[in-house]
Amino acid sequence: MLTNTQAEKHETVKEMMRDAVLHDVNKISLFGFIDVNPGLISAIVITSILLITALIIRIFVIPKFKFIPTSKFQILLEEMVGLFDNFAKQNSPHRNNFLGAYIFGAGMYIFFGTLFELLGLQAITTMGHSITLPAPLSDINGAIALGCLSYSVIVFGGIRANGLKGLVHALKEFSMPLSMSFRLFGAMLSGVLVTELVYYYYRLSFVLPIIVAVLFTLLHATIQTYVLVMLTASTYGSATKPEE
Amino acid sequence: MNIPLNISWQQILLHLFNFSILTLGLYILLYNPVKNFMEQRKEYYNKLDKDANDKLNEAKELEITYEKRIADIEKLIEERKASAAQEAKLEAKAILKDAEKKAEKILLDAQQAAQQERAKILEDTQEEITQMAISAVEKLLAQSSSGALNQFLDAVKKE
Secondary structure, eight states, rough: OOOOOHHHHTTOOHHHHHHHEEEESSSSEEEETTOOOOOHHHHHHHHHHHHHHHHIIIIIIGGGOOSOOOOOHHHHHHHHHHEEEHHHHHHHSSSSSSHHHHHHHHHHHHHHHHHHGGGEEEEETTTOOEEEEEOOSHHHHHHHHHHHHHHHHHHHHHHHHHHHHHHHHHTTTTTHHHHHHHHHHHHHHHHHHHHHHHSSSSSGGGGGHHIIIIIIHHHHHHHHHHHHHHHHHHHHHHSSOOOO | OGGGGOOOOOHHHHHHHHHHHHHHHIIIIIIIIHHHHHHHHHHHHHHHHHHHHHHHHHHHHHHHHHHHHHHHHHHHHHHHHOOOOOHHHHHHHHHHHHHHHOOOOOOOHHHHHHHHHHHHHHHHHHHHHHHHHHHHHHHHHHHHHHHHHHHHHHHHHHH
16 A cells, blocks of 8 residues: 555656646546546545544544643644634734634645655556555646635635725736646645656665655645745735725 | 646536535634634633732732821821820829919918917917916915015005
């Protein structure tokens, strides 16, 4: 499950790199309805894992929270929520309840979605090959979805706060969905490509993956989470700022 | 229509749907409960802080009230002390005056009693002298019978 040497050998490195960018060869059937890119399957798996974990935490951990924390896990959860909540409050002092929840979701999705590729979960393509599931946002459709949704959140936040003026203000940043989507896609893809390349060659798959896969993935997961969250929060803050 | 880079609207919508469910689920299951808990704790400690501040202010007000009361009482004590001293002074003066009056009266009475005694003594003495003279005369008369009486009567006549 963790490694599959057979999966690497059914295509050349050129085909593999091209497929990592375009996802036009290896498709996976989504419950038998349609064939989708592996990134979407990764996104569904990540969503399931995060929601199940959140449900377990909600049922078994949160009710045992104490005002003076005694467990490190409680401190970690509070830090995570507090981090995004403060980020929303600092960047958007006027309207931040929805923004906090949104950037928390987006942050968790990007961070854990990026780390997800470390698991090396395998899936069977429609052609019968086994492939490693990539990070959800290395699929351009996923990156476009997140970029456009973030922009929509900003536009609707602006309209809700300032009406037509807010809309005009948000529309000024018309290039944002494009830049957000492709920046995210490019950053994720670069990580995937380097990792794929390293894993492709047998000799490079000793020791080096520890540095490349773990450190590089951790680093760019953190950076991309920060970049998208920061961009969304600051633009949302300026769009929802009350007009003087 | 073929969109470059294998972009598929269908998959974009599926990603959007997936991400929306994730965000909503994380909000309901994790973000909101933890945030609520943190706010409850904040409110609890703010309330504690407010209560402590209220009590501190109350204590300060009490301290000010008691200090004022103590100052008032001290002032009252001083006034009463001064008043008592004044009263004592006046009373002492009155007692002294009374004592002086009594002393004068005693002296006067003593003088009057002494004068009365003196007068009485003088009176008693005169009476005694008279009695002594009478008895002396009687004795002389008894010793010298009529001769002597005549001599005496002659002498008295000559005088």
